[in-house]
Amino acid sequence: MSARIYSPSKSAMQSGKARTGYWILEFDPEQPRKIDPLMGYTSSGDMKSQVRLTFETKEEAVEYAQKHGLAFRVFEPKETKRRMISYSDNFRYDRRIPWTH
Numbered sequence: 001m002s003a004r005i006y007s008p009s010k011s012a013m014q015s016g017k018a019r020t021g022y023w024i025l026e027f028d029p030e031q032p033r034k035i036d037p038l039m040g041y042t043s044s045g046d047m048k049s050q051v052r053l054t055f056e057t058k059e060e061a062v063e064y065a066q067k068h069g070l071a072f073r074v075f076e077p078k079e080t081k082r083r084m085i086s087y088s089d090n091f092r093y094d095r096r097i098p099w100t101h
Helices: 058-067 087-091
Strands: 002-006 023-027 052-055 071-075
Touching (some): 002 058, 023 058, 052 058, 058 071
Antiparallel strands (some): 002 023
């Protein structure tokens, strides 16, 4: 039984960083998912795929996995690249990138 530990990124609908910064421990699937032939639903007989544990810090999640003898992988969050530019910079006379239409 193996697990992965990660910090979720913000959704595409979020502009701020609320509800981020926590860590999740999820178990890897032991059985592949199956498609129901009648309704087309995707299902699995693996009950551990429904378990999702949240922790305040990465260290708490790693400690929990070690305490319970779980093999785990830690995925570090990627830093977001953000350009700090104002709207008025679009109309500067000494623009670095020429204005195109």
